[in-house]
Amino acid sequence: MGDSKSEILQGTLDLMVLQTLEAMGPLHGYGIARRIEQISDDVLSLNQGTIYASLLRLQQRRWIAASWGTSENNRRAKFYSITRAGRRQLATEAENWQRIAGVIGRMLRLAER
C-alpha cells in the first residue's frame, strides 16, 4: 500500500465527510472513515482519528448535526447527519472543487506537452 497513499488537505476531508453523509445518510465516525477509505480504494492514508477534527469543525459550523444512537453491533455511537446548511455548503464547495480540479487538470496537461 504505502507508496501510493496521499496526504489529504483539511478542507478536502471536510468536503468528503459532507459528501459521504449526503450520499449515505446518518453515519457514525467509524462508518464515515470506513466509507471514505473504501471510496478512495484505500489510496488515501487516513489516520481514522483525524476524522473527528473534521466532524467537530463541521458541527461547530452547524453543517452537520449529531445524535446518540446504537450501532450495528449494539454499541452506543454518535450518528452524524448533514443539515440544510451543510447541503448548501456542499453544493458550493463541490462546484469550487470541480472548477479548481478542472484548472489544475488543464495546467498539468499543458505541462505534459
Place this chain on the structure above:
Amino acid sequence: MLTPLFVLLARLRALVARQRCDAEFDDEIATHLALLTDDYVRRGMTRDEARRAARLAFGGAAQIKEQHREHRGLPFVDATVQDLRYAVRSLRRNPAFAAVTILTLAIGIAAATAMFTVARAVLLRPLPYPEPDRLVEISEVNPLKDWTHTVVAPANLADWRARNTVFTDIAGYIGLDDRGASQYRAFLSGAGDTQALSGIAVMGNLFDVLGTRPLAGRTFSFDETFEGHDGVVVLTYGTWQTIFGADPAIIGRTVALNGRSTTVVGVMPPGFFFPNKSVQFWVPVGVKPDVFASMRQPHWMHTVARLRPGVSLAHAREEMTAIAADLERSYPDTNTKMGVRLEPLHAIMAADARPTVLMLGGSVALLFLIVCANVASLQLGRGVGRAREIAVRRALGAGRARLVRQLLTEGLVLSVAGTAIGVLLALAAPPVLARAAAGVLPLYATPAVDSAVLTFAAVLGLVAPVVFGLMPALTSSRVERLSMRTETASPQATRARETLVACEVGLAVVLVVGSVLLARSLYRLQQVDPGFKPEHVVSFTLSLPHPRYDDPAQARGFIEIERRLKEIPGVQTVGGASALALRGTTYTSTATIEGRPPADYQQELRHKSVTPDYFRTMGIPLLAGRFFDAHDGPTDLVIIVNETLARTYFHGGSAVGHRLKFANPDDTDPWNTIVGVVADEKQDGLDKDTRPEAYSSLAASSQNPLTFVLRSNLSDDAAVAAARQTVRGFDPQVAITDVAPLSDVVAASIGSERFRAALIGAFAGVAMFLAALGIYGVLAYVVSQRARELGIRLALGARRQELFAMVVRQGMRPVAAGTAAGLAAALALTRLVGSILFGVRPGDPASYAVSLTALVAIALAACVLPAIRATRVDPLVALHED
C-alpha cells in the same frame, strides 16, 4: 454570515460542559476502536492483533483528544483556568509567601484607595451644579490694604452686575467665617423645639447663577434680595427631611426664624449644597436698596458668577479689571487700588486643602511603589527558588511565553486577593477619615467610595501585577537548562532583588524625611505661645434671640449673663469677646490713628469687643495703662490695643493716651482714646504673625453672638454643665453653641497640621517596615543559599565575626546606594512642601540626620537576624546537605 458566531457559540457551550464533552468523546472513540477491532477480527485477525491494529489505524488517541479539546473550547480560557488552578495550588503550598505578598499589596492598595477617596472628594468630583466649571468667584484685591482675596463691597458688586458683559449674572452671599463654615445662626421655632440652624444670607439671584432647580416650590427672585421682601427661606433637602419630618405641605408653611415670620418657598434637591454642607437654609440678605447703590465699604459679600457661554476666564478677568479701574477713577475715596481677582469656584473652595491632598497623594504614590518593589522582590526570591520547577517544565516543552503567562497569572491571583482586602479596608476608611480629618477637609467634601474609587482600586490591582510580576517572570523563565546552578542563588536574581531593595530604601528615605520635617514643624507649632493660657478655660458662644435683645438690651443681657456665670462656685473669672482667637472669625475696619500718615491707617485694622475681664480670663498680660472696667460705659470712648499695634505705630513710645477712630481721616466719627496696651494673642493661626488689633469695650460696642471664656478649677465637663444651667436659668431661648475647652480650640487650629503629620508618619512607618522586610528577605535567602559556602569557610577557619560582618556588609550595600539616591530625591521633593512647613526649612540638616539614623538603625536590625544565622551554620550539616 453567521458561521463565525455559530463557532463561537459552540466553543462557549463546550467550555461550560467540558467534563461532559470529554466523557462523550471518550465514549465515541471507544466505540470507534471497538467497531474497527470487530472489523479486523472479521478479516481474520486474533482479537489482540485486531485491537493493536485498530489503535494503529486510529492514530494517537491522546493527541486526538487533546486536539479535539483545543478546537472544541476556547484554548485561551482553558489555559487561563488551568493557570489559575495551578497558581492557587502553588500558592497554597507556600502560605507564608502568599500571606506576606497579599497583605503587603492590601496595605498599599488600601492606602492608595483611601487617599484617592479624599482626593476625589476634594479635588476631582465636580460641584453639584450644571456646568460647574463655568462658575467663578470674584474677590477684591488691594495692595494698599494687603488684600489678596477679600470679600467685596455691595456697591462694587452692583456696578459689576450692571457693567459686565461676560457673566450671565453675579450673585452675593454672606455668613461664612474665614474657614468657610456657616456662622449665621438662626433660631427656628414652629417645628417642635426651638432649634439653632446654620445658614447663609444670599442675593435673590444666587440660585439662578448656580442653575439648580428646586426639588419643590421655587427659589428666590432678585427683588427678594431687599428689605421688606425678604421674609422667605429655601431649605436644603436634609433640613426638610430631618427638621420638618419631610412635611409634604412644606411649601408655603410659615415658620419663625429668629422670631420673625418667614415663609418656606422652596426645597432644594438631595445632594445640593452651597457653598458647603454646613449650610442648612438660605434666606435673602434683606438689605436696603441704597446699600447696594452706594456702600463701597465695608466689604462683606462673597460672590459667585457664571461665565456666559463661550467666554473664557481670561477674557472675563480682562473686562472685570477694566471695570474695576473705572470704579477706581469714579470713587477714589474707597476704591483706590481696588482690583478684582477671578478664580474658578471649585479651585477657590479647594485651595486650602489642595497642598495637603497633593502632598498626601504623592506620599501614597511613593508608598505604593515601595509596596510594588517589595512584592517584586518577594516574587523574585520565589522565582529563584522555583528555578528547578521551571527548568523541568521548560524541558517538558512549555513555551517561554506560556511560562511567563503562568507566572503573571500567579501574580494576578495574588493581586486580586490583595486588592479585595485592600478595597475592604478602604471601604472602612471614609468614616475613619471623616473623624480623623474633621476640620481638615473642606466642608463641601465628603469622602465616599463610589464607582470611580472602585475603578481606581481595580486599575491599581491590575497594574500592580504587571509591575511586580513581569520582571521576575522574565528572569525566571530565562532559566534554560537543568543544572546544578539552578539550585543555588542565581546572581542576576539576587542583583535584581538588591536593586529593588535599594529602590525601596530610597523611596522610604523620601517619606521618612518628609514625615520628620512635618513632625518637627508640628512640634514647633505646638511650642508657639498663643499669647493666652488655655488651660482650665472653657469657651462657648451665646446668641441672644432677636429682636427681644436688640440694642441696648443686648449688652445688658450679656453683662448680666457674665455676672451670673461668675457666681458659679469654682469659677475664677469670666470674660466675653465678639470673636475668639484661632476660631476663624475676624472683624476688620478702616481705621485712622491720630497723627499718623495715611500709610498707617489705610491698613484695615482688626478689632473686637470684649468685656472687662476678658484679658484676665484669657491670661493676657497688661503691658501699659489699664484694662477696661465696669465704669467704662456706652458713651466712654476708650480703647485697648495690642502690643503689635503699639510697636508698629508708636515706635517704643507708649501708645496710651493716643487716639484712633474707625473711619477715614476726614470723617467726623469720634476719636477713641487708648487706655491700655495688652500683650499679643494669636489671631488667624499659630503659624501666622500677630497683626495690629484694637479692643473695644462691649458696653460701648455690643456684638451678638458673643463668645464667653470661663476660667475655673472645675473639670471642663462640670464647668460647661454649670454654665449651661446658668444660661438656661437666665433665658432658655439663648442658644449655646461651639462649646469647647480652650485648649481644644488651640489644638483644633493645628488639626490640619497634625492630621498631615500623623498620616505621613504612618506612611513613613509602613515604608520603613517594608524596606526592612525587603532587606531581611533578600539577606535571609542569600544566607540560606550560601549555607554550604559559609560552612566551608567556617571549616577552613573563618571566624564567625567575619561571617557576621560579611553578611551585614552584603545587606547594607543596597541600603547605602538607596539612601544616597533617596537623600538626593528628598532634597528635591521636600522643596515642594516648603510652603506647609513652619519653623523648619525643607533642607533642615537635623531632620535629615534623624531620618538617616532611624533608617540605618532599622536596616541594621533587619540584617542582624540573617547575619546571626550565618554564624550559626554548622559546617558538618552544611557539607552534608548534598
